[in-house]
Amino acid sequence: MGTIKKGILGGFSGKVGTVVGGSWKGISYMRSLPQKVKNPRTEGQVSQRTKFAITMFYLKPMTAFLRTGWKLYANKQSPFNAAMSYTLANAITGNYPDYDIDPSKVLVSRGSLLPASNTDIDTSGGNITLMWDDNSGISNAKATDKALVAILNPIKGEAVCDTAGAERMTGSQSVSIPADWTGDELQAYLGFISEDGKEVANSMYLGAVTL
Template structure:
């Protein structure tokens, strides 16, 4: 129980109702008492925390890529927060056993630029080889658009990427992958950004052939 020093206009020591009084260096201070959450770990809260942790674990491995890939959405929030928002709404799967990511719906980049046309990916000799058809002149696609490639290792939770792997007109790019990834499950994405960096294409997931 708190006490009031020197009458009703004096300092407060201890807890009085919803405030807490503190005496320090001959002065009295009051602060609001922290409210208690009746059930801070409801199933809904635990589910949301699980989703957040799952998406965070993925995004932290490709954060520099995301900064470029979500550049068109940085007026009201950061690129990272825009990516987090999208992933939480569209990509996370909550099954009875675990919370996972639907990598088919993942967008490591998104925007208004014309995306890749007829892309493929092949793994060989420690590299992933990306190929596509040059669709420059279709919509806002230009031959100078810069190629961005990414590979994510589902088994190790790691990623490698290159945000300057060539240009749209090259119709090909390659990405080095670590030797120890040879037997792991990999996921690849291919995208473009304009030469001036103002616009970005939706990434396309590539099925990796061997």
């Protein structure tokens, strides 16, 4: 309950009817109470929050990597937020409330540099080896472009990433995987970044692998 201190025209503090009174630096003020939202948790709102949550969970382990992979899209938003927006718009599957991420539609790097060609993946020896054809010399691809490698473990919410991997002309890169990842389904991505860091390629999804 509010208290009127100087009559009906004076200052007051607290709530009186539909207004709230108070003072700031000796100046009395009053404001109307905010209107209550009739349904603050509509199905549409909960649906969007659910999509946002699963996208955040999927991308968060690669936050540092995405700063490089999506840096060309950081003009009006952060690289991570750019990746979030793209994933929300392109990689969500299912119907409310059973949403999921389609890993093959996620881009962990994005740009106009020529992407990897004829990719493959091998899991022998306890490591993951990513392989690709050397397509340097085609379009804007150069032999010295560096691999952008991301191996994501969505089960544990962890990732092994490299933003300055093997050169394009090398054709492969081996990645050491934590021992406690054995038996987990992992998602593998490969992109490229130019030697000067000014150009980035769209990532390629190499598939799900289990060691």
